[in-house]
Amino acid sequence: MTGLPGGPGPAAVRGLTGGCVVDVVVVGGGIEGAATAWALTRRGVRDVLVLERDTVGSGGTGKSSGVVRCHYGVPSLAAMAWQSLRLFEQAEEVWGQDVGFRQSGYLVGVGPENVRALEANVAAQRALGIDTRLVDHDTAAEMWPAAELKDFAGFAYEARGGHGDAYRTCHALARAAKRAGARIRQHARVVSLLTSGDRVTGVRLADGSAVAAATVVVAAGPWSGGLVAPVGVDLPVRAMREPVLLVAPGAPLAESPVLSDLVNLQYVRTEGPNLLVGNSDLAAPDWADPDRYANLATPAETERAALRFAARFPGLPDAAFATSYAGCYDATPDFNPVIGPAGPEGLFVAAGFSGHGFKIAPAVGTLVADLLCEGASSHPDIRGTDFRLERFAEGRPLASRHPYVGAGEMR
Incomplete structure (x- = not known):
């Protein structure tokens, strides 16, 4: 001490x-x-x-969506995520109980303007010892067969990523x-x-x-x-409200990697029989009172999410929103x-x-x-x-x- x-x-x-x-x-x-x-x-x-x-x-x-990834451009954050991931893998030994960590993998896809940044980030993460690699469209399509992936120009994949229960x-x-x-x-x-x-x-x-x-x-x-x-x-530090939606896919789905879609600015992961859909577009923050905020997605938020989701997953024509909730990030500038x-x-x-x-x-x-x-x-x-x-x-x-x-x- x-x-x-x-x-x-x-x-x-x-x-x-x-x-x-x-x-x-x-x-x-x-x-x-x-x-x-x-x-x-x-x-x-x-x-x-x-x-x-x-x-x-x-x-x-x-209210956390529980995504586990090491894909950061700040080396300290990437190293912290990598250190934490390895503890999630050993949760029962270290903390004495299962914490709901599902090692489904983590896939991030980018458009043409971000390919160089993706390659540089993967190289920097690998230099830290992080288990990550670039993958091609065919590999990504095997992971998400229901997704339209043509507008992506590059992908990175972390086999040891996934999602957990915060x-x-x-x-x-x-x-x-x-x-x-x-x-x-x-x-x-x-x-x-x-x-x-x-x-x-x-x-x-x-x-x-x-x-x-x-x-x-x-x-x-x-x-x-x-x-x-x-x-x-x-x-x-301010409270920034963020909605999360649960989508019934309309057909049984195998567990797939978390998909971080940096073209349509959304992320998607499996949640039991459903898909959890979150927002990655923080250009216009919804600042909120952490003691009083709308706990469900608004109609406008639902419509925006629906358009993005439908564009990415045309292979799920019968998908429908099941429910939603909202939480608050404690955000800094x-x-x-x-x-x-x-x-x-x-x-x-x-x-x-x-x-x-x-x-x-x-x-x-x-x-x-x-x-x-x-x-x-x-x-x-x-x-x-x-x-x-x-x-x-x-x-x-x-x-x-x-x-x-x-x-x-x-x-």
């Missing part, structure tokens, strides 16, 4: 109503908070308390952390941070009680910015997370995952533990400094080295 600061001290603890003192309090019981608690306990930090406003995994984690994974991480000594309190909404002088010393809960802590990790998704603003931290110390001493942020959170969560927890305990990342390919909050004020956003025209936000 060499990187953890000293405790808040007697002066910070006096007068707490129903208070307690811990080494680390994690605000948020979603997948990033659970991963942080798990990783800290692995490093020997046992006195960890996770405070969740509702129930574990009930926020954005429970909610189950979150609970597996939380249980593993608890077995190692961490505590988790549900229905414990944090309303403010406690400070003494120039440091954060704990948190105040909605019931008036308080927790003093040497370190506070805010991993509260789209609620994170509001929590840290009163202590002078400008965290540019560069669509990459903030992971690191922020503002007053004792405050740490892990938020702004912008739709990437599930697939990199185990590595996020490990990075948080590294930074808190040692002050630097332990992984040679994951640069902790990439995710500094200060990059926004400095005008140095984190961006893909080989962005895709039309879909640069998510790659």
